[in-house]
Amino acid sequence: MKTNYLESNQKINELDRVFGPDCGLARKWDHYLEIYDNIWENFESPPRVCELGVHRGDSLKLFAPFSEIVLGVDIKEKMCNFPDNVVYERCNQGNSAKLSKLAEKYGKFDIIIDDASHDHDLTKKTFFTLFDYLEPNGFYVIEDFASYTQNNGIFVDGKTSNKPHAILPFAKHLIDEVVIWGKTQKRNFGSSRFSKIEFYENILVIRKRY
Numbered sequence: 001m002k003t004n005y006l007e008s009n010q011k012i013n014e015l016d017r018v019f020g021p022d023c024g025l026a027r028k029w030d031h032y033l034e035i036y037d038n039i040w041e042n043f044e045s046p047p048r049v050c051e052l053g054v055h056r057g058d059s060l061k062l063f064a065p066f067s068e069i070v071l072g073v074d075i076k077e078k079m080c081n082f083p084d085n086v087v088y089e090r091c092n093q094g095n096s097a098k099l100s101k102l103a104e105k106y107g108k109f110d111i112i113i114d115d116a117s118h119d120h121d122l123t124k125k126t127f128f129t130l131f132d133y134l135e136p137n138g139f140y141v142i143e144d145f146a147s148y149t150q151n152n153g154i155f156v157d158g159k160t161s162n163k164p165h166a167i168l169p170f171a172k173h174l175i176d177e178v179v180i181w182g183k184t185q186k187r188n189f190g191s192s193r194f195s196k197i198e199f200y201e202n203i204l205v206i207r208k209r210y
Helices: 005-010 012-019 030-040 058-066 096-106 120-133 145-152 168-179
Strands: 048-052 069-074 086-090 109-114 134-143 194-200 203-208
Touching: 005 030, 005 058, 030 134, 030 203, 048 058, 048 096, 048 120, 058 069, 058 086, 069 096, 096 120, 109 120, 120 134, 120 168, 168 194
Parallel strands: 048 069, 048 109, 069 086, 109 134
Antiparallel strands: 134 203, 194 203
16 A cells, blocks of 8 residues: 555644544654555555554554554543544553453454553563464564663663663564574474564564464
């Protein structure tokens, strides 16, 4: 699918006249929007999307015209109205049982975006809760990657930090599954769950293999 989220984002305020004045531009970096343009191009038909951590819901309105369904999950009450193909559910990111029920109800998804707590433990827990509800060749995105390094420390003042809750050790664990060479006791080539992991400035994109 062809999208132009950077341009579309500028038109969000026009939708506010219809859906309410409490929402504005999606608060995403411009290069995030370019990355989402590239992700959506992998789908011939509108994908099914889940975003955790939606705040005012701006990005839900941004994605809605180019998606079959958008499930927005946030711990807060809904702050504005949305297009018909947007579903808003309240849920704490750390409540894996409820997250699983929501995923069973509305999934599976082609794209899952974690823009929620930016907490290492919760992000890791959410990944292992929702990844099974991602379709093959789907995309799992963790936004604001640098928030984890800023809050928990991994590269500070030119020195590497070994704080246990930094997000990069978790990402390294995922990378190891992709780059391991040849046959091991546990797996062969092609048996990784991930076909590709991409690091961008402040954002991580994981593509599911199967």
